[in-house]
Amino acid sequence: MPLTHSPGVEIRQATLADVGMLMEVLKACISSMRARGIDQWDSVYPDRSTIECDVRSGTAVVATIDRDIVGMAVLSDYQYPEYGQVSWLYSGRAAVMYRLMVAPALEGRGIARVLVEVLETRAAQIGYECIRLDAFHENDRAVKFYERAGYRRAGQVRFRKGLFDCFEKQLCVPANYELQRPARKTG
Numbered sequence: 263m264p265l266t267h268s269p270g271v272e273i274r275q276a277t278l279a280d281v282g283m284l285m286e287v288l289k290a291c292i293s294s295m296r297a298r299g300i301d302q303w304d305s306v307y308p309d310r311s312t313i314e315c316d317v318r319s320g321t322a323v324v325a326t327i328d329r330d331i332v333g334m335a336v337l338s339d340y341q342y343p344e345y346g347q348v349s350w351l352y353s354g355r356a357a358v359m360y361r362l363m364v365a366p367a368l369e370g371r372g373i374a375r376v377l378v379e380v381l382e383t384r385a386a387q388i389g390y391e392c393i394r395l396d397a398f399h400e401n402d403r404a405v406k407f408y409e410r411a412g413y414r415r416a417g418q419v420r421f422r423k424g425l426f427d428c429f430e431k432q433l434c435v436p437a438n439y440e441l442q443r444p445a446r447k448t449g
Contacts, residue, residue: 350417
């Protein structure tokens with residue numbers, strides 16, 4: 263079932279049947295980044311088992327155009343241990359966005375923006391107060407994209423490939439969120 267529609271773009275939950283096409287999009291993203299001198303992703307990360315885990319855990323969504331998979335993003339509550347080094351502004355319940363990717367041939371058409379908006383809405387609806395993420399410091403396009411989307415820099419962490427800028431954005435939790443929580447037992 264689709265999560266949202268945008269002109270020509272549909273976002274839906276990823277399934278295991280999508281993994282092969284997601285690997286093709288990933289390979290194209292790696293090739294495109296390398297052509298721009300960005301050594302962010304490779305055969306070690308993210309690999310097929312990472313993508314399969316994202317799908318199995320129910321944390322991955324895909325963007326499609328005419329049923330063709332053109333992008334993916336992950337929303338999780340897992341935070342890398344390195345995130346503990348960051349001086350986050352928001353201390354509430356935090357979701358983390360991972361592995362946002364769009365087929366390079368379709369960049370600039372708003373697909374990444376739609377993926378981010380869907381994950382922000384989903385996170386707010388289930389009670390997350392902010393979203394955190396990291397972007398490879400040398401990937402200027404990604405860094406600028408998150409800044410334009412309203413994310414603020416909170417610090418940096420070092421992973422295997424180098425420095426990553428950490429970003430966060432406060433979310434508007436729906437006013438009826440209390441009604442969505444399970445009732446607490448008293449007595």
